[in-house]
Amino acid sequence: MTPPSAIAARLRAAGCVFAEDEARLLSSAARTPHELAAMVDRRVRGLPLEHILGWAEFYGLRVQVDPGVFVPRRRTEYLVSQALAVCRPGAVVVDLCCGSGAVGAALVSAAPQVALYATDIDPAAVACARRNLSAHPGRVFEGDLLDALPAALRGRIDVLVANAPYVPTGAIERMPPEARLHEARVALDGGADGLDVQRRLAAAAPAWLAPGGHLLVETSRAQAGHTMAVFAHNGLTPRVAHCDGLDATVVISSRRAPRSRERELPQGAHRGR
Numbered sequence: 001m002t003p004p005s006a007i008a009a010r011l012r013a014a015g016c017v018f019a020e021d022e023a024r025l026l027s028s029a030a031r032t033p034h035e036l037a038a039m040v041d042r043r044v045r046g047l048p049l050e051h052i053l054g055w056a057e058f059y060g061l062r063v064q065v066d067p068g069v070f071v072p073r074r075r076t077e078y079l080v081s082q083a084l085a086v087c088r089p090g091a092v093v094v095d096l097c098c099g100s101g102a103v104g105a106a107l108v109s110a111a112p113q114v115a116l117y118a119t120d121i122d123p124a125a126v127a128c129a130r131r132n133l134s135a136h137p138g139r140v141f142e143g144d145l146l147d148a149l150p151a152a153l154r155g156r157i158d159v160l161v162a163n164a165p166y167v168p169t170g171a172i173e174r175m176p177p178e179a180r181l182h183e184a185r186v187a188l189d190g191g192a193d194g195l196d197v198q199r200r201l202a203a204a205a206p207a208w209l210a211p212g213g214h215l216l217v218e219t220s221r222a223q224a225g226h227t228m229a230v231f232a233h234n235g236l237t238p239r240v241a242h243c244d245g246l247d248a249t250v251v252i253s254s255r256r257a258p259r260s261r262e263r264e265l266p267q268g269a270h271r272g273r
């Protein structure tokens with residue numbers, strides 16, 4: 001086997017910032033010297049480390065990541081922690097635009113008593129998420145945003161979490177080649193201003209959220225004000241949370257719960273005096 005120090009030198013020369021860590025991970029993943037050499041070659045050619053290893057570390061879990069599927073980012077752990085802060089035992093939780101299912105897997109690992117569902121439009125992502133969420137058979141759906149979910153969940157979702165694509169189309173070419181060339185375009189492209197998917201989600205979400213339910217989306221610090229405006233425009237009450245350490249921004253919107261008097265009255269009933 002090539003010593004890890006020689007592998008690290010090659011990876012460093014190819015621009016890998018964490019060359020020593022990567023050399024150690026590749027060395028322990030390869031079963032033969034030939035396999036190790038092939039893995040290092042792929043990394044030097046620019047494939048994401050996680051696609052070569054077949055897994056990413058996320059929220060203390062080892063999440064399987066298939067070729068082409070979005071590699072979960074450490075900053076998204078903040079989305080998980082914000083979602084956990086509003087989760088109650090027994091909550092109906094949806095990981096929308098789930099990719100590998102990393103967010104959902106992290107949520108159920110920390111809050112096993114929630115009822116988790118996940119959806120994505122990309123069949124490769126759905127297949128990957130089904131493996132990462134194999135303890136929740138039949139709960140990972142393929143399709144466009146909320147349309148993929150069983151109609152029975154309409155009005156019943158307590159926590160709707162989405163790391164939907166939010167990169168403006170024009171900014172994709174400035175992303176690192178690992179993302180730009182090896183992650184599906186549908187996982188990155190948020191349209192001209194990055195908010196296209198969020199706009200569609202904001203329009204659909206109120207009908208799916210339970211009264212008092214929460215919708216949490218990852219966004220960027222620069223886009224947060226626009227993301228909040230999109231959700232406010234659709235009758236939700238948004239606030240922003242930011243974590244400097246992870247450079248992570250989450251907009252948390254809630255659907256107002258009816259006041260107790262409103263709840264007592266049948267729909268359309270006259271209040272009178």
Ligand SMILES: C[S@@+](CC[C@H](N)C(=O)[O-])C[C@H]1O[C@@H](n2cnc3c(N)ncnc32)[C@H](O)[C@@H]1O
Binds near residue numbers: 096099100125145162
């Ligand atoms: C930024 S990735 C996030 C993946 C995962 N949530 C994570 O954080 O690792 C966005 C995901 O949204 C999915 N997606 C894009 N448009 C979608 C749509 N209209 N309906 C459902 N999923 C969509 C992509 O396939 C991709 O897996």
